[in-house]
Amino acid sequence: MLAETHVSPSQRTSDLAEARFRAAFRSLPMPILMVDPNRVRAPVIFANEAFFDLTGYSPDEVLGQSWQFLQVPGAEMASLDVVDAALHRGEAFETEFLSCRKDGSSFWSSLALSPVHDEAGHLRSVTVLLNDVSAKKQVDRDLIETKQFLEEQIERRTQDLQTALEQKTALLHEVEHRAKNSLQMTASLVLLKARRLQNPEARKVLHETAERVSALSAAHRLLYTAGDVSRLNLKEFTAELAGELVMALPDGQVDLNLNIQPLGVPASKAAALALLLNEVIGNAVKHAFPNGRQGQLTIEIGRAENGLKIAVEDDGVGLDHSPPPEGSFGKTLITMLVHQLKGRLTWHDRKPGTRAEIVMPVDAEETQFE
Secondary structure: OOOOOOOOHHHHHHHHHHHHHHHHHHOOOOOEEEEOOOOOOOEEEEEOHHHHHHHOOOHHHHOOOEHHHHEOOOOOOHHHHHHHHHHHHOOOEEEEEEEEOOOOOEEEEEEEEEEEEOOOOOEEEEEEEEEEOHHHHHHHHHHHHHHHHHHHHHHHHHHHHHHHHHHHHHHHHHHHHHHHHHHHHHHHHHHHHHHHOOOHHHHHHHHHHHHHHHHHHHHHHHHHHOOOOOEEEHHHHHHHHHHHHHHOOOOOOEEEEEEEOOEEEEHHHHHHHHHHHHHHHHHHHHHOOHHHOOEEEEEEEEEEOOEEEEEEEEOOOOOOOOOOOOOOHHHHHHHHHHHHOOOEEEEEEOOOOEEEEEEEOOOHHHHEOO
């Protein structure tokens, strides 16, 4: 008498569902395995044709084997141990690992675990979806290598540019240094010649010439020592120039008031502006306070609309005496310099005193100075 095997309705339902899974997966183009997570090493219980095509194995070589036979011999086990733990717990999981074909060739494979439960919620199997991602991995490696190459090229080019900039800066410093020394020597020679002249008018002309050369020398010196040869520190230069001019007067005769914003001017305009400031400030110092007259000299420098505004104001004898005489060299030089700077100069009679205002176009970025 044959023994009758009893199969519960729930078991029969699960078996039918699994059979449908296998029938559906068998013809899919994506490589698929089904493994039994309830047994040691989770043996393979199903593999579709796409899997055999990808790996080169036959069904007899795959079914019943641990799914880890796909791992490249000698490869790191830690990552697959994590997958194996997730598989036995029936957890969804995704990763990539280096797989091995039957012929020994390797390929990068993406792996996705999808647990399958019966109606009672018990874990019956785990579907393993595989995909050859070797081409993607190669693209990733190529991108990393390209990125590293570009970063190396950028770093090398940056270093080259930095070296070139340092060399250019050193050269500019040397040129400015030599120009400063030449101007100082010129001013000294002019003063030496002035001392040997008997004619007071001639000595005066040479002294004024030496003052102009000294103003140029001071501008070059500040460009050289500031660390930025492209811009003149206008506040520092004006304070030094005005201080030296006022010091030529008796002590305490004129109080100097400075209201100067921390601005700079491009080196290309430094020489002309230095000479212009020397003439305008020098005119006030020399002509506004005759015969020991005491007073105040105020210099204001700040940004104006679309440019720079410079004001030199005194409370001296007034406009009739302060401006340079018409036809004088000083007057001609001021006019020429204002024109060169594309600026505008106006004189105002304050009664008492005189105010000279210079407005010149300078880009806001050019006047920035830190």
